[in-house]
Amino acid sequence: MKMIHAIIRREKLAAVKDALDAVKCPGMMVWEIVGHGKQKGITEQFRGREFKVDLLPKTKIEIIVSDSQVKAIVEAIVRTASTNKIGDGKIFVSPIEDAIRIRTGERGDTVVL
Ligand SMILES: Nc1ncnc2c1ncn2[C@@H]1O[C@H](COP(=O)(O)OP(=O)(O)OP(=O)(O)O)[C@@H](O)[C@H]1O
Numbered sequence: 001m002k003m004i005h006a007i008i009r010r011e012k013l014a015a016v017k018d019a020l021d022a023v024k025c026p027g028m029m030v031w032e033i034v035g036h037g038k039q040k041g042i043t044e045q046f047r048g049r050e051f052k053v054d055l056l057p058k059t060k061i062e063i064i065v066s067d068s069q070v071k072a073i074v075e076a077i078v079r080t081a082s083t084n085k086i087g088d089g090k091i092f093v094s095p096i097e098d099a100i101r102i103r104t105g106e107r108g109d110t111v112v113l
Pocket residue numbers: 007033034035036037038039040056058085086087088089090
């Protein structure tokens with residue numbers, strides 16, 4: 001199993017969620033976060049002065065999936081979250097040791113299939 005951590009533009013959440021439904025994503029956690037990447041936020045003008053805004057609002061989606069689903073889910077996010085401009089976000093993939101469905105006690109990747 002893997003955990004997919006996708007940081008996307010807030011306004012892309014609805015489109016990404018629709019695309020994830022279409023590729024049978026088993027579940028998701030959605031977080032409203034602030035952060036920055038390479039550009040360290042943006043510099044904004046306000047009343048003639050420049051202000052550095054270091055942390056910009058983004059949305060983080062976390063999905064735990066079996067290894068076989070990773071490719072389709074990552075592709076669906078990249079396709080729908082992209083505007084080809086800086087700040088489109090990033091996707092990180094990390095290993096997951098185990099999963100347990102509390103209701104049944106079942107373990108392993110059938111929990112997220
Ligand atoms: N190395 C990182 N570690 C943790 N979070 C990150 C990292 N890079 C980016 N992020 C998260 O992703 C969000 C969007 O990053 P962003 O798309 O601006 O990345 P970038 O590297 O600057 O790429 P781009 O040049 O396309 O803007 C950030 O606000 C932050 O939440």
